[in-house]
Amino acid sequence: MAASIIDGKQIASAIREEIRAETEALKARGIVPGLAVVLVGDDPASKVYVGNKEKACQAMGFHSEVHRLPAETPQDDLLALIERLNGDPAIHGILVQLPLPKHIDEKAVIDAIRVDKDVDGFHPVSTGNLMIGDDSLLPCTPAGCIELLKRTGIEIAGKHAVVIGRSNIVGKPAAMLLLREHATVTICHSRTANLEEIARQADILVVAIGKPKAIDARYVKPGAVVLDVGVNRLPDGKLAGDVDFESASEVAGWITPVPGGVGPMTITMLLRNTLTAAKRIHGIG
Numbered sequence: 001m002a003a004s005i006i007d008g009k010q011i012a013s014a015i016r017e018e019i020r021a022e023t024e025a026l027k028a029r030g031i032v033p034g035l036a037v038v039l040v041g042d043d044p045a046s047k048v049y050v051g052n053k054e055k056a057c058q059a060m061g062f063h064s065e066v067h068r069l070p071a072e073t074p075q076d077d078l079l080a081l082i083e084r085l086n087g088d089p090a091i092h093g094i095l096v097q098l099p100l101p102k103h104i105d106e107k108a109v110i111d112a113i114r115v116d117k118d119v120d121g122f123h124p125v126s127t128g129n130l131m132i133g134d135d136s137l138l139p140c141t142p143a144g145c146i147e148l149l150k151r152t153g154i155e156i157a158g159k160h161a162v163v164i165g166r167s168n169i170v171g172k173p174a175a176m177l178l179l180r181e182h183a184t185v186t187i188c189h190s191r192t193a194n195l196e197e198i199a200r201q202a203d204i205l206v207v208a209i210g211k212p213k214a215i216d217a218r219y220v221k222p223g224a225v226v227l228d229v230g231v232n233r234l235p236d237g238k239l240a241g242d243v244d245f246e247s248a249s250e251v252a253g254w255i256t257p258v259p260g261g262v263g264p265m266t267i268t269m270l271l272r273n274t275l276t277a278a279k280r281i282h283g284i285g
């Protein structure tokens with residue numbers, strides 16, 4: 001194995017210590033950061049993530065509440081809950097776990113979240129601010145990818161970053177953040193011709209496609225940095241990334257494992273966004 005491991009768990013825990021210190025300072029002023037997570041239905045994967053988020057909040061001393069609604073909840077009931085959370089002074093961050101059941105219009109729900117409580121960074125105004133460079137709350141997973149690079153000491157400016165995947169929650173915002181950090185960015189997707197050839201030009205390769213172990217050494221330039229965003233549950237119950245770690249780590253210079261790479265950073269960035277939202281709502285910082 002040639003690659004060095006980017007230890008997301010360790011980097012996440014270092015950032016959590018910073019968040020902890022700031023949280024204690026805020027609590028000394030009588031402000032407790034509060035996160036509300038809304039889970040509609042009982043998708044088993046979503047349940048695990050929601051449980052992890054709740055645990056992380058509790059460990060940080062945040063106020064945290066999880067609203068578990070049945071799968072058949074009418075859209076209007078969900079919108080009414082969001083309206084209530086928008087006005088709840090104990091809540092600074094609102095996260096509606098995606099995907100939502102098919103009868104609910106995801107966009108209508110995201111649009112209803114107060115922008116200053118949009119700790120996922122999925123609201124159209126947050127997305128627009130991300131493009132313009134204004135200081136909205138950043139989407140957690142892409143922000144976590146940038147933190148991994150910076151705290152590993154990897155230069156982004158001037159590098160060719162190739163992002164595979166163009167979803168609104170990972171691929172597109174990851175590309176936009178890399179651009180903000182002055183990378184030259186290529187975005188690939190399922191209709192990309194010659195994916196292998198393009199990926200192999202990347203100094204920094206970000207993979208977010210939702211296909212277990214799809215990206216192997218053939219897609220990786222020797223010495224490249226590989227960030228594997230994928231989290232896929234295999235039939236045997238194990239987790240796998242979108243990158244074939246065993247193969248890709250033979251040629252990469254740096255690589256994130258799954259689990260223990262990008263995933264822990266997502267939750268850490270959620271904590272940080274919630275803290276930031278609490279400070280801003282109270283006119284601090």
Ligand SMILES: NC(=O)C1=CN([C@@H]2O[C@H](COP(=O)(O)OP(=O)(O)OC[C@H]3O[C@@H](n4cnc5c(N)ncnc54)[C@H](OP(=O)(O)O)[C@@H]3O)[C@@H](O)[C@H]2O)C=CC1
Pocket residue numbers: 141164165166167168169170171188189190191192195208209210211214229230231232242262263266
């Ligand atoms: N670690 C974390 O914290 C998080 C992990 N995830 C994981 O990241 C992965 C991606 O999630 P998400 O962005 O929501 O996924 P989506 O399914 O929304 O998007 C997948 C994207 O990948 C593209 N794609 C799919 N197959 C291929 C292929 N064979 N070659 C090239 N491009 C392809 C699609 O292209 P097209 O647009 O043409 O359809 C699409 O743009 C999943 O494994 C998910 O579980 C997600 C969020 C957070």
Ligand SMILES: Nc1nc(=O)c2c([nH]1)NC[C@@H]1CN(c3ccc(C(=O)N[C@@H](CCC(=O)O)C(=O)O)cc3)C=[N+]21
Pocket residue numbers: 048049052095096097098099120140231239258259260261262263264266267
């Ligand atoms: N509104 C919304 N916001 C999200 O941020 C969001 C979402 N919906 N829907 C689902 C995806 C997925 N996601 C993950 C978060 C943490 C881990 C994570 O903690 N992973 C750990 C291990 C997880 C495990 O053991 O199952 C790791 O990779 O090491 C993974 C995936 C957030 N998402």
Ligand SMILES: [Mg+2]
Pocket residue numbers: 167169
């Ligand atoms: Mg999706």
